[in-house]
Amino acid sequence: MKKIIKYVIVDILRNKIVIAYTLLLLAISFGLFNLDDNTSKGLLSLMNIVLIIVPLICIIFSTIYIYNSAEFIELLVSQPLQRKHIWMSLFGGIAIALSLAFFIGVGIAVFIYSFTSAALILLGVGLLLTVIFVAIALLAAVYTRDKAKGIGISVLLWLYFSLIFDGLVLFILYQFQDYPLEKFIAAISCFNPVDLSRILILLKMDVSALMGYTGAIFKDFFGMRAGMITSFIVLLLWIWSPLWLSLRRFNRKDL
Amino acid sequence: MIIANNVTKKFGKLTALNNVSATCGKGQCTALIGPNGSGKTTLVKCMLGMVIPDNGFITFNDKNILHDWLYREHIGYMPQIGRYPENMSIGQLLNMMKDIRSKNGKCSLDEDLIKAFKLPDILQKRMRTLSGGTTQKVSASLAFLFNPDVLILDEPTAGLDPLASEILKEKIIAEKQKGKLVLITSHILSELDDLVTHVIYMQDGNLLFHKSIDRLREDTGEKKLSKAIASVMKKN
Numbered sequence: 001m002k003k004i005i006k007y008v009i010v011d012i013l014r015n016k017i018v019i020a021y022t023l024l025l026l027a028i029s030f031g032l033f034n035l036d037d038n039t040s041k042g043l044l045s046l047m048n049i050v051l052i053i054v055p056l057i058c059i060i061f062s063t064i065y066i067y068n069s070a071e072f073i074e075l076l077v078s079q080p081l082q083r084k085h086i087w088m089s090l091f092g093g094i095a096i097a098l099s100l101a102f103f104i105g106v107g108i109a110v111f112i113y114s115f116t117s118a119a120l121i122l123l124g125v126g127l128l129l130t131v132i133f134v135a136i137a138l139l140a141a142v143y144t145r146d147k148a149k150g151i152g153i154s155v156l157l158w159l160y161f162s163l164i165f166d167g168l169v170l171f172i173l174y175q176f177q178d179y180p181l182e183k184f185i186a187a188i189s190c191f192n193p194v195d196l197s198r199i200l201i202l203l204k205m206d207v208s209a210l211m212g213y214t215g216a217i218f219k220d221f222f223g224m225r226a227g228m229i230t231s232f233i234v235l236l237l238w239i240w241s242p243l244w245l246s247l248r249r250f251n252r253k254d255l
Numbered sequence: 256m257i258i259a260n261n262v263t264k265k266f267g268k269l270t271a272l273n274n275v276s277a278t279c280g281k282g283q284c285t286a287l288i289g290p291n292g293s294g295k296t297t298l299v300k301c302m303l304g305m306v307i308p309d310n311g312f313i314t315f316n317d318k319n320i321l322h323d324w325l326y327r328e329h330i331g332y333m334p335q336i337g338r339y340p341e342n343m344s345i346g347q348l349l350n351m352m353k354d355i356r357s358k359n360g361k362c363s364l365d366e367d368l369i370k371a372f373k374l375p376d377i378l379q380k381r382m383r384t385l386s387g388g389t390t391q392k393v394s395a396s397l398a399f400l401f402n403p404d405v406l407i408l409d410e411p412t413a414g415l416d417p418l419a420s421e422i423l424k425e426k427i428i429a430e431k432q433k434g435k436l437v438l439i440t441s442h443i444l445s446e447l448d449d450l451v452t453h454v455i456y457m458q459d460g461n462l463l464f465h466k467s468i469d470r471l472r473e474d475t476g477e478k479k480l481s482k483a484i485a486s487v488m489k490k491n
Contacts, residue, residue, distance in 0.1 A: 011342070015342075069340070071338040074334075074338055077305050078332045079327060079356060080327040081327075082324045254300075254307060255300075255305045
């Protein structure tokens, strides 16, 4: 299994996209921290950009990478290797490479300019989001044979998690504002890892005004510590469940 | 060694394999023959665990292959259309396969074909730039590289030049004489004449017959395999 992870990582590093992604994150993080003297403002802007860019790059890159590895997978499946190991190695290889890129790209600036607990949470959440969206990409890629369709589904999923979901929540709140929906909204934000990540960071930063409606309710509902632990567990579930579903499908897939 | 029991596989509405049962033992060289789309490759892929049957099961050395994977250590597979990571060079591909398959380095390698096909001269070429025939040579070399007990060759000589296909044929005969099981699918029947000991004939996903070549010759009264098969095809 280690051997396959090694080959996947070497292959990913050979195509320059991941390096470009690292440089992009470096430029953004250094740029934002230098724009303003107030580092907590810089951190906030960085969070907003990370929450948009990281899921997008991770899901698209991983989906395309899985489709481009079709030959590699086919070759390995006819060898004395367990399918589970092949799939987990692919996941591990992509996740490690992208996490490393994120850690270097955002980590360096954070360590230099704003070494606070909120910044560390941002770093941790970014890494979690990276792994989550790799897992979601694997799920999208294993269920569709057609490359264009698979990438399309990935883009739509990203759009849903980044934009559509919040729109839907606001719509529901607006339509049913006469009813007590707090608990319902707190529960529903667990269905979106991006939203949850935002809540997790903002709970730490303690800037309620910027939290948005779901965040405010979440804080009120869970309190500080309990809310963070819950959302952290839910994020881990977001890694595990797409990965488990995709693995189950891959084990039965005809190649 | 390999026993297939009532294997059925459907792709949507198409039945690729319909209740196929077959037994292949050591030292045999079995030819899988049948028209295009008769399910030969699907059967081979089922044996490799690349396609999972809807019904029935396959055993390798009396062990069900469904949840096993180590049995593939004993198989060398040459696919009909070899698809390899495009950015890798031949040398990198060979090294990777050796790395993945060698356990504690105690695997005896058989590099006869690599030398016979003169692959060491073009080790730095990328897989994407190779012609169809050269890719086939790489596939064949990989299938024989790890000295497997079972060789599964899907259309081995398609795309090879006469010289290369003669080399491959001699290699197959040599391995057969070492008591290995060889499974070949091919359309070029004249090539199989001096290779095979048994014939499996498939049509529309059904296994029509599985007999030794001597029986087939007796039954049809033809000496050549191509004529024997032709007379069978006419009857159906």
